[in-house]
Amino acid sequence: MAAPPRHSSMMSTSNAGTLQSSTTDRQQAPQQLPTPQPTQGLRVPSNRKTIYDRHLNRSRNAESSRASFAYLFGEMVTYAQRRVTGIQDLEKRLNEQGYPLGLRLLDLLFYRSTSTSSSALSSSSTSSSPPNRPLRIITLLHLIHGPLWRLLFQRSADALEHSVSPDTPNEYMITDNDPLVNTYISVPREMNMLNCAAFVAGIIEGVCDGCGFEAKVSAHNQPTEMWPSRTVFLVRFGDSVMEREKVLERNGVK
Amino acid sequence: MSTTKASRIGEEIWKTRIDKVNAELVTLTYGTIVAQLCQDYDSDYQQVNQQLDKMGYNIGMRLIEDFLAKSGVGRCANFRDTADMIAKVGFKIFLNVAPTVTNWASDNNQFSLIFDENPLADFVELPDDGRAQDELWFSNILCGVLRGALEMVQMQIEAHFVSDVLRGDDTTEMRVSLVRYIEDEMPPEEE
Amino acid sequence: MSYYFTILSPTDTPIFNIAFGTSKGGGDGIARFRFPDTAQYMNQFIIHSSLDIVEEAQWTNGGMYLKHIDTYPPAAAYISAFLTPSGARFLLLHQPPQLPSGSSSGLGSSSLLGSSASTTRASSSSVAANPTSPQTEEAVRQFMNEVYESYVKTSMSPFYKQGMEIKSPVFRTKVTGAGKKWL
Numbered sequence: 001m002a003a004p005p006r007h008s009s010m011m012s013t014s015n016a017g018t019l020q021s022s023t024t025d026r027q028q029a030p031q032q033l034p035t036p037q038p039t040q041g042l043r044v045p046s047n048r049k050t051i052y053d054r055h056l057n058r059s060r061n062a063e064s065s066r067a068s069f070a071y072l073f074g075e076m077v078t079y080a081q082r083r084v085t086g087i088q089d090l091e092k093r094l095n096e097q098g099y100p101l102g103l104r105l106l107d108l109l110f111y112r113s114t115s116t117s118s119s120a121l122s123s124s125s126t127s128s129s130p131p132n133r134p135l136r137i138i139t140l141l142h143l144i145h146g147p148l149w150r151l152l153f154q155r156s157a158d159a160l161e162h163s164v165s166p167d168t169p170n171e172y173m174i175t176d177n178d179p180l181v182n183t184y185i186s187v188p189r190e191m192n193m194l195n196c197a198a199f200v201a202g203i204i205e206g207v208c209d210g211c212g213f214e215a216k217v218s219a220h221n222q223p224t225e226m227w228p229s230r231t232v233f234l235v236r237f238g239d240s241v242m243e244r245e246k247v248l249e250r251n252g253v254k
Numbered sequence: 255m256s257t258t259k260a261s262r263i264g265e266e267i268w269k270t271r272i273d274k275v276n277a278e279l280v281t282l283t284y285g286t287i288v289a290q291l292c293q294d295y296d297s298d299y300q301q302v303n304q305q306l307d308k309m310g311y312n313i314g315m316r317l318i319e320d321f322l323a324k325s326g327v328g329r330c331a332n333f334r335d336t337a338d339m340i341a342k343v344g345f346k347i348f349l350n351v352a353p354t355v356t357n358w359a360s361d362n363n364q365f366s367l368i369f370d371e372n373p374l375a376d377f378v379e380l381p382d383d384g385r386a387q388d389e390l391w392f393s394n395i396l397c398g399v400l401r402g403a404l405e406m407v408q409m410q411i412e413a414h415f416v417s418d419v420l421r422g423d424d425t426t427e428m429r430v431s432l433v434r435y436i437e438d439e440m441p442p443e444e445e
Numbered sequence: 446m447s448y449y450f451t452i453l454s455p456t457d458t459p460i461f462n463i464a465f466g467t468s469k470g471g472g473d474g475i476a477r478f479r480f481p482d483t484a485q486y487m488n489q490f491i492i493h494s495s496l497d498i499v500e501e502a503q504w505t506n507g508g509m510y511l512k513h514i515d516t517y518p519p520a521a522a523y524i525s526a527f528l529t530p531s532g533a534r535f536l537l538l539h540q541p542p543q544l545p546s547g548s549s550s551g552l553g554s555s556s557l558l559g560s561s562a563s564t565t566r567a568s569s570s571s572v573a574a575n576p577t578s579p580q581t582e583e584a585v586r587q588f589m590n591e592v593y594e595s596y597v598k599t600s601m602s603p604f605y606k607q608g609m610e611i612k613s614p615v616f617r618t619k620v621t622g623a624g625k626k627w628l
Contacts, residue, residue, distance in 0.1 A: 040614070041382060041612075041613055041614040041615060042379065042380060042382050042387055042422065042613075043387055043421065043422025044422050044615075045419050045422055045423060045424045046424050047424070049419075050379070050613075050615050051377060051378070051379045051598050051599075051601070051602060052595055052598050052613075052615050052616065052619055054376070054377075054598070056594065056597060056598060056601075058376075059277050059278050059281065059373070059376055060278075062276075062277035062278070062350070062373070063274040063275070063276065063277055063350055064274065064275055064276070064277040064279075064280040064281075064348075064349055064350050064373060065272050065273065065274065065275070065347060065348050065349070065350065066272075066273035066274060066275045067272075067273070067317070067320060067348060068275075068280050068348045068349055069275045069279055069280050069283060071313040071316070071317060072280065072283050072284055072287065072313075072395075073283055074313075075287065075309040075312060075313060076283065076286070076287050076290075078312075079287070079290075079291075079305075079309065083294070097286050097290060098286075100286075100606060100607065101282055101286060103531045103532075103600070103607055104282070104531075104600055104601050105282075106530045106531045107529055107530060107531050107596070107597045107600055107601075108597060108601065109530075110509065110529070110530045111593065111594060111597045114509075114590065114593075132507030132508060133503075133507050133508070133509060133528060133530050134507070135504055135505075135507050151276065151278070152276065152279055153275075153276070153279075154275070154276055180275065209532075210455075210530060210531035210532050211530060211531075211532070212503070212504075212532060244504065248504060251505075253504065253505060282603075285602075285603030286603060288603060289603040289604055292604070377598075377601040377602055377603070378602055378603060378604070379599075379602040379604065379605070379613070380604065381604045382612060382613070386604075
């Protein structure tokens with residue numbers, strides 16, 4: 001039996017471009033990469049429905065059980081624990097797993113606020129103009145403290161503070177008095193210093209990086225009598241971010 | 255107990271006794287788990303399926319207690335009742351969906367769950383690597399959950415997916431078979 | 446009008462490319478770049494050389510759609526940009542068709558290429574004719590928004606990692622559709 005021509009699927013798309021690699025020096029002529037392998041793509045059900053046919057707001061207000069989240073998250077931690085050597089390692093891994101979620105949630109948040117009249121990004125629903133990408137640190141942090149937290153946990157975070165120490169002007173703190181990720185998760189005894197909120201720290205880091213604010217984010221247990229699992233997320237912005245912040249301040253960019 | 259009665263119980267518990275979270279948080283967390291497994295096992299999807307089933311088993315063993323406490327239901331009279339209880343109460347109160355119970359085998363020991371909605375798989379497109387659609391059962395954790403939970407109430411079952419819309423099938427269907435009632439043994443110790 | 450659309454990852458890796466022509470005003474949707482032999486290479490070159498301007502505009506304008514940001518006169522190429530909040534850049538190069546040589550007015554031109562000087566189908570060809578007109582800006586904005594929606598759907602899948610090439614034929618179809626609809 002004769003095989004179909006290998007490039008048959010490309011024939012109809014003569015306008016399809018080829019991908020090329022980027023060069024570090026942008027003034028240099030970009031290199032050609034070989035034409036990408038034509039793909040038939042994935043099989044789809046007979047109704048032809050794919051992820052592209054599902055409205056992004058479909059599950060916007062859908063609910064699930066807190067127990068399901070706790071079970072899944074607990075398994076995620078237990079599984080990760082078996083593949084690492086210590087708490088630091090484990091927190092790093094949880095952070096890394098949260099990071100890509102931050103990038104996704106960022107795009108989802110902005111999509112939702114452009115596609116609906118009541119913006120997911122502004123606390124007042126009066127403004128209907130498309131939202132702006134955060135250019136300044138404070139705008140970014142408000143985005144995390146409010147809209148991001150509401151998307152994930154259905155409420156805002158409890159506090160947002162700037163470091164008072166003159167040595168660390170690049171440090172900001174976001175506080176959650178009762179993080180969902182710590183509430184129902186039973187941490188193994190030998191791991192009692194572990195803060196599962198490292199996962200959320202990773203999400204925050206993804207949001208910061210995505211917006212062009214290089215940062216390191218870590219989660220710290222800061223219990224009070226009233227809030228035994230109170231967690232502070234320490235956001236430390238990189239030097240380049242602080243430099244840019246000064247320039248933008250001078251230029252009056254908000 | 256009838257299917258409608260089970261549905262009513264499920265709805266009632268969901269409305270009154272369940273702490274809720276944003277469904278997308280559950281979806282995204284599960285997606286993260288599966289993607290991580292695929293990475294760790296270097297896209298050996300058989301292994302990923304197994305690992306998901308194992309995770310589900312661990313969850314199921316703990317979840318059953320929660321289920322019994324919240325639902326307050328007693329022992330099921332037969333496997334048909336068990337099926338309704340799983341679909342209309344169990345799935346409802348944990349995932350807020352109620353799959354259809356169908357395709358009973360003539361001996362009443364085997365049925366299918368058809369998922370019109372599967373919150374675990376929202377937003378998901380399997381890797382286009384020529385294998386994932388043939389080998390990966392994305393929601394396989396659910397099979398393990400049923401196996402673990404039912405074992406704790408003296409039912410040994412076998413569960414596996416036979417189709418999945420993520421693979422290009424028209425339905426998402428899980429097949430559940432009763433292997434035996436574990437009557438003559440002590441239940442495994444808790445925790 | 447001929448278009449070359451590309452999506453660059455935050456680290457400048459092209460993750461999606463497509464060339465197409467205008468569909469408005471009776472256009473056939475096929476790209477006819479002025480120098481067909483080198484168009485592919487030139488388009489990528491022009492887009493890459495506009496990145497510095499994109500990065501500058503990125504920190505003065507908080508919008509996602511930055512409108513027309515750069516022009517490359519030697520090829521009569523115009524660049525419009527759209528930035529996703531997570532750092533991907535959508536760049537659209539548009540190049541009006543070359544006036545037929547010897548034709549000074551272009552009036553009454555029946556060219557299917559959508560001659561830029563044609564005034565006989567003014568309303569429909571306004572998008573195609575002037576790369577910096579408000580109508581064009583609006584059409585490009587709509588195009589970008591529609592692609593953004595598909596892009597978010599791509600990126601929401603747990604198996605998609607930032608910077609991965611977007612190979613889905615469905616995605617390509619969606620972009621082509623958006624091009625037909627708005628450009």
